Amino acid sequence: MQTLTVDLGDRSYPIHIGPGLLGRPDVWRAAVPGRQVMVVSNTTVAPLYLETVCSAFDDRRVETVVLPDGESFKTLDTLGNVFDALLRARFDRHCTLLALGGGVVGDMTGFAAACYQRGVDFVQLPTTLLAQVDSSVGGKTGVNHPLGKNMIGAFHQPRAVVIDTRTLVTLPDREFAAGLAEVIKYGLIRDLPFLDWLEANLEALLARDGAALTEAIARSCRCKAEIVGRDERESGERALLNLGHTFGHAIETGTGYGVWLHGEAVAAGTCMALDLSARLGWLDAAAVERVRRLFSRAQLPVTAPASLSAEDFLGLMAVDKKTRDGQLTLILLQGLGHGVVRRDVPSAALRATLDAFCH
Amino acid sequence: MQTLTVDLGDRSYPIHIGPGLLGRPDVWRAAVPGRQVMVVSNTTVAPLYLETVCSAFDDRRVETVVLPDGESFKTLDTLGNVFDALLRARFDRHCTLLALGGGVVGDMTGFAAACYQRGVDFVQLPTTLLAQVDSSVGGKTGVNHPLGKNMIGAFHQPRAVVIDTRTLVTLPDREFAAGLAEVIKYGLIRDLPFLDWLEANLEALLARDGAALTEAIARSCRCKAEIVGRDERESGERALLNLGHTFGHAIETGTGYGVWLHGEAVAAGTCMALDLSARLGWLDAAAVERVRRLFSRAQLPVTAPASLSAEDFLGLMAVDKKTRDGQLTLILLQGLGHGVVRRDVPSAALRATLDAFCH
Numbered sequence: 247m248q249t250l251t252v253d254l255g256d257r258s259y260p261i262h263i264g265p266g267l268l269g270r271p272d273v274w275r276a277a278v279p280g281r282q283v284m285v286v287s288n289t290t291v292a293p294l295y296l297e298t299v300c301s302a303f304d305d306r307r308v309e310t311v312v313l314p315d316g317e318s319f320k321t322l323d324t325l326g327n328v329f330d331a332l333l334r335a336r337f338d339r340h341c342t343l344l345a346l347g348g349g350v351v352g353d354m355t356g357f358a359a360a361c362y363q364r365g366v367d368f369v370q371l372p373t374t375l376l377a378q379v380d381s382s383v384g385g386k387t388g389v390n391h392p393l394g395k396n397m398i399g400a401f402h403q404p405r406a407v408v409i410d411t412r413t414l415v416t417l418p419d420r421e422f423a424a425g426l427a428e429v430i431k432y433g434l435i436r437d438l439p440f441l442d443w444l445e446a447n448l449e450a451l452l453a454r455d456g457a458a459l460t461e462a463i464a465r466s467c468r469c470k471a472e473i474v475g476r477d478e479r480e481s482g483e484r485a486l487l488n489l490g491h492t493f494g495h496a497i498e499t500g501t502g503y504g505v506w507l508h509g510e511a512v513a514a515g516t517c518m519a520l521d522l523s524a525r526l527g528w529l530d531a532a533a534v535e536r537v538r539r540l541f542s543r544a545q546l547p548v549t550a551p552a553s554l555s556a557e558d559f560l561g562l563m564a565v566d567k568k569t570r571d572g573q574l575t576l577i578l579l580q581g582l583g584h585g586v587v588r589r590d591v592p593s594a595a596l597r598a599t600l601d602a603f604c605h
Numbered sequence: 606m607q608t609l610t611v612d613l614g615d616r617s618y619p620i621h622i623g624p625g626l627l628g629r630p631d632v633w634r635a636a637v638p639g640r641q642v643m644v645v646s647n648t649t650v651a652p653l654y655l656e657t658v659c660s661a662f663d664d665r666r667v668e669t670v671v672l673p674d675g676e677s678f679k680t681l682d683t684l685g686n687v688f689d690a691l692l693r694a695r696f697d698r699h700c701t702l703l704a705l706g707g708g709v710v711g712d713m714t715g716f717a718a719a720c721y722q723r724g725v726d727f728v729q730l731p732t733t734l735l736a737q738v739d740s741s742v743g744g745k746t747g748v749n750h751p752l753g754k755n756m757i758g759a760f761h762q763p764r765a766v767v768i769d770t771r772t773l774v775t776l777p778d779r780e781f782a783a784g785l786a787e788v789i790k791y792g793l794i795r796d797l798p799f800l801d802w803l804e805a806n807l808e809a810l811l812a813r814d815g816a817a818l819t820e821a822i823a824r825s826c827r828c829k830a831e832i833v834g835r836d837e838r839e840s841g842e843r844a845l846l847n848l849g850h851t852f853g854h855a856i857e858t859g860t861g862y863g864v865w866l867h868g869e870a871v872a873a874g875t876c877m878a879l880d881l882s883a884r885l886g887w888l889d890a891a892a893v894e895r896v897r898r899l900f901s902r903a904q905l906p907v908t909a910p911a912s913l914s915a916e917d918f919l920g921l922m923a924v925d926k927k928t929r930d931g932q933l934t935l936i937l938l939q940g941l942g943h944g945v946v947r948r949d950v951p952s953a954a955l956r957a958t959l960d961a962f963c964h
Contacts, residue, residue, distance in 0.1 A: 280930075281930055282930075322681055322684075322685060322688075325681075326681060329681075329750055329756065329757055330750075330752075333750055333752035333753055333756060333924060334752065336923050336924050338924075338926070338928045338929055338930070338931075339926055339929075340929050340930065360759065361720075361747075361757045361758060361759060362756070362757065363756060363758075363926045364745070364747065364758045364759055364760055364926070365759070365760070386723070388720075388723065391688055391689075391692055393689075393692035393693065394692055397688065397692060397721065397722060398688055398720045398721065399720060399722075399723045400719065400720060400723055400724070400759065401723055401724070564695050565692060565695050565697075567697070567698055567722045567723070569695075569697045570697055570698075570699050571639075571640055571641075571697070571699065572697075
C-alpha cells in the first residue's frame with residue numbers, strides 16, 4: 247500500500263493506494279467519524295462491492311442508494327435520488343457519504359455532500375481507472391447540464407480517497423483505456439520521464455499487471471495532489487489538468503453524454519490540442535505523432551467524431567468554464583512534458599485545427 | 606443612507622440601507638465587476654423594479670430570468686430555470702447574478718451563484734422586510750425539499766447587500782408582518798433595549814414610517830452581521846438566529862410550502878420556544894405574555910396550525926439541520942434578550958409544549 251497526502255491545510259486528506267483496500271476498513275474507517283453512513287453506488291458496481299463496503303460499518307447506521315450507471319445520468323434530476331434517500335433516512339449534517347463507483351458516482355456524491363444541509367463529509371472509493379487517477383482527487387464535484395458538462399457543481403474536498411487496485415480487474419477494456427488517457431495526460435503536461443515509462447510499460451498496464459498499475463496510479467495521483475495543493479480553485483496552474491478537455495467536453499456534449507466516454511473524448515481532444523500546439527510552432531510533427539501512437543496503442547481515439555462540424559465545436563466550446571468575456575482559454579504544449587495555459591490563441595490557428603479534424 | 610460591513614476577511618462585504626437605492630447604482634455598482642449580469646427576480650417584483658435595475662448596466666450584457674413567486678417554487682426544479690438562462694446566454698464564471706426580490710429569490714439566486722461553474726459572484730437586492738433584515742445577509746443559500754426546508758444549499762456570501770427601504774411601500778401587509786417576526790427575534794435573543802424600542806415604535810413601523818424602518822432594519826442587520834462575522838458556518842453562536850425556526854420549519858413543511866409565510870411560522874414557533882423556556886423555569890409568564898402581545902399587535906400568529914399533531918411536529922423536527930445523532934438542538938431564552946442553544950431539552954418538557962399547542 248502507498249499513502250499520499252493532498253496538502254490543503256485543515257482540509258488535507260490521504261490517498262491510499264493498494265490491492266484489496268475496500269476490504270481493509272482498518273486503513274480508512276477513521277475518515278468516517280459519524281454514526282450515519284450513506285453509500286452511493288451504481289447498478290454496475292453495487293453488485294460487486296457494495297456488500298463489502300457496508301459490512302465495514304456494522305456498528306453504525308448504513309443506508310445505500312444505487313444510481314443508474316452512465317454519464318447521461320449525471321444530472322440534477324438523478325442527484326435528487328441521493329437527497330431523497332438522505333432525507334428519508336433522516337440523516338443529519340454529521341453523516342458521511344461514501345462514493346463507490348467511477349467518476350460519475352464520485353462527482354455526484356461529492357456534489358450531494360457539498361449541498362446536503364449546506365455541506366457534509368464524504369469519502370471517495372473510486373473503482374475505475376479514470377476516477378482513481380483523476381476525478382476522485384481534488385474536490386471538483388458536480389453534474390452536467392444539457393448545454394454544458396460539469397456546469398453545475400462545487401469545490402468540496404473528500405475526507406479520504408481509497409483506491410483498491412483490484413477493482414480494475416473487473417473494469418471493461420473500453421473504460422480502462424479511457425482512464426489511461428488521463429494517466430498519459432500527466433506525462434504530457436509535466437512529467438516527460440513518466441511518458442517514457444508509460445511507453446515502456448503500456449503492455450503491462452493493459453494486462454492489468456498489479457505492480458504496473460500501482461506505479462501508474464500513484465505517480466498520477468502525486469502529480470494531481472501537488473497541483474491541487476498549490477491551486478485548489480483553479481486560478482492558475484490547475485487549469486493544466488484540462489489538457490484536451492475543452493475540445494473533449496465539446497465532443498461529449500455534442501455527441502450526447504455517454505456516447506463517448508470522458509477519457510475517449512479527452513484523448514481525441516488532446517490530439518487536437520497537440521495539433522494546435524504544432525501549428526503555433528511549439529511542437530514538432532514527430533512529437534505529435536509519438537503521442538498519437540501511444541493513444542492508439544492504448545485503444546483510444548485520435549480523431550474527432552464525424553458528426554461534429556467546426557461550427558459545432560466553436561459553439562460548444564464557448565460555454566467552457568475557462569472562457570472569460572468570450573475569450574477561450576486553451577491548454578497547449580510547448581514541448582512534450584511542458585503544458586501551458588493560453589488565452590491568446592489566434593482564432594485562425596484554432597480554425598485550422600478544427601478544419602483538419604472536422605469533415 | 607447607512608452602510609454596515611459584514612466582516613469576513615477577504616469575503617467581507619457592505620450592506621447599504623436607504624430610500625431609493627435601487628435607482629442609485631453609483632452606490633453599489635462596484636460590487637458588479639464583470640461584463641455579464643444576470644438579474645433574477647419573480648413575477649411580482651419584476652414589473653416594479655426590474656427595469657430600474659437593468660438600466661444601471663447599459664454598458665454591460667444584461668440578461669434576466671423571472672421565476673414564479675412563492676415559497677412553493679423554492680425547489681431544485683425551479684433552480685434549473687436559472688441555470689438554463691445562464692447557459693443559454695453562455696455566461697462564463699466571471700458573470701455576476703443579482704437577486705431582486707424576497708427571501709426565496711435571494712436564497713435561490715445565491716445557491717445558483719454558488720453552483721454555476723462551481724461558483725460565481727452575486728449581489729443581494731432584497732425587496733421584502735424579511736429578506737432585508739435576515740435572509741439577504743450571511744450567505745445561507747439553498748432550496749427546499751419536500752421532506753425538509755432549506756435541506757439543499759450552500760454557504761456563499763454575496764458581494765454586497767443593497768436595501769432600498771422604499772420597496773417596502775409596495776409590500777403587502779401580510780408579508781410586512783412576516784418580516785417583523787425576524788426583527789423582533791433580534792430583540793429576543795440579544796438586544797432587550799431593541800425589544801423596548803420595537804414595542805414603542807410598532808405603530809410607526811406598521812405605517813411604514815421611513816425613519817423607523819431604516820432604524821429597525823439597520824439595527825437588525827447590525828445584529829446579524831456581528832453574529833455572522835463571528836460564526837459564519839454556524840458552529841456555535843449563529844444558531845441563536847434560529848429562535849423559533851425548528852418549530853417554524855415543521856409548520857412550513859407540514860402545512861405545505863407557502864401556506865404559512867416563513868415569518869408567520871417563525872412567530873408561532875417562537876411562541877412555542879418561549880412556552881418551552883417557561884416550562885424549564887427560565888422565563889416567567891409575564892415575559893411570555895409580553896412577547897405574545899407584541900406578535901399579536903404585529904398581526905402575527907401565536908398558535909400552531911390546527912392541522913398538525915404533536916407527532917407531526919416530532920417527525921418533522923427530526924430532520925432539522927441542527928439535529929445530531931437524533932438529539933434535537935433548540936434555541937430557547939433564559940430571560941428576554943438572552944438566547945441559548947440547548948441540546949439537552951428533556952423530551953417530557955418538549956412534549957408538554959407540543960401538547961399545549963396541538964389539538
